[in-house]
Amino acid sequence: MKEEKKEKVFLVGFVHPGEFIEDTQDHLDELGLLAQTAGGTVKNSLIQERRRPDAAYFISKGNAGKIALEVAGQGIETVIFDDDLSPAQIRNLEKILSSKVLDRSTLILDIFARRAKTREAMTQVELAQLKHLLPRLTRRWTHLSRQVGGIGTRGVGETQLEIDRRIIKRRIARLSKDLDRIERGRQERRKSRDASFKVAIIGYTNAGKTSIFNAFTEARAFVQDRLFATLDSVVRRCILSGENEILLIDTVGFIRKLPVHLVASFRSTLEETVVSDLLINAVDLSNPRYEEHIAVTDTVRMDLGILNKPCITVFNKIDLVDRSVIERARKFRPRSLFVSALKSRNLDEIEKEIVHFMNLDKEEIDLRVKPGREDFIAFMYRSGDVLRKEYVDCYISVRFRGTREKIKQVYRTAETEEALV
Ligand code: GDP
């Protein structure tokens, strides 16, 4: 089997004020997983402890020198920083390290670019990349023309900058327009499913959202021990116990310090979450930083204005942890569920909770049933609650209560069987 050649990378973390070095280490571990997802292999890492970042190199010049030695010695191709760097810092570091230098946002954008499969996702990612690039490009050129300076260079630099900027801006406008059109199509499709009860699975990346989704739908969506295995939200109809039909939605995961342009570009994908009736917040209980993951998810929920939507917290991967970890999480979030998607443990509890919320969502309707259509009324008894049944002159007056899904079914059956007056 042909193996993809792995890019050798070196990671750099920074202990910010108020942080412990252990926090920085955990964040570096996550950065390592991101780097692997992007096709790299981590050779070594360094943590900088300092009051504030250096304006020119972000880290101390001494540490930059140390990394430069490792780069040369181990043939490292890329040095990745867990923080966002200024264009000047990137340039200075590339010079001193003689390697490619990436920051966290660029790395995440790169992963999204690799993962994008549908036209919508590809458009969203390119848009985010260009928006990320535009200000950097400007500053880089400004810097360059100032640095080189002198007669003849200024004009050229500025012209080039204008041309580049114009091309990128035109492309951004074009992509935004494309995205608008794609989104309208999405809204149309959404409208046609409006009557169904919608459940969206959200949460930090790698929590097991797609695994839970697959367990319920018996779909074979892409599951991988990688961050952001899926970018597009996937919607599938599925039947729960007691013939409750729902639409289950698998969404792209969230992550700490998600580049701001990505959040904006992926808003439309996340809109699926906004129009859903119930959220399942999947949490990887085996990750020691799960509380931080929940906080990140809460922040995104707040940004999307869905903090008040009913939400079930589902701690996943209980097969990997001790009882004590479960007990602590239960105290942290009472009323949460504990499951293992991989080992199919307690998944029926999720099902029960969904059905519980569907029942809260019941509505009542009044119908005039044709006389003698007891068969249709029996069907209503099976579908929900018949609260009142009165024989009036030329029809039977029935008050029915059921889930929105059942009400839709009752209307549909009434129409095909011509059961109403
Ligand atoms: P997503 O990013 O939230 O969609 O996460 P995935 O469903 O893609 O799962 C991420 C990784 O976690 C995969 O390697 C899964 O096999 C693994 N995983 C998911 N659920 C469980 C679980 O209950 N137990 C264990 N041990 N691994 C799990």
Ligand code: MG
């Ligand atoms: Mg997934």
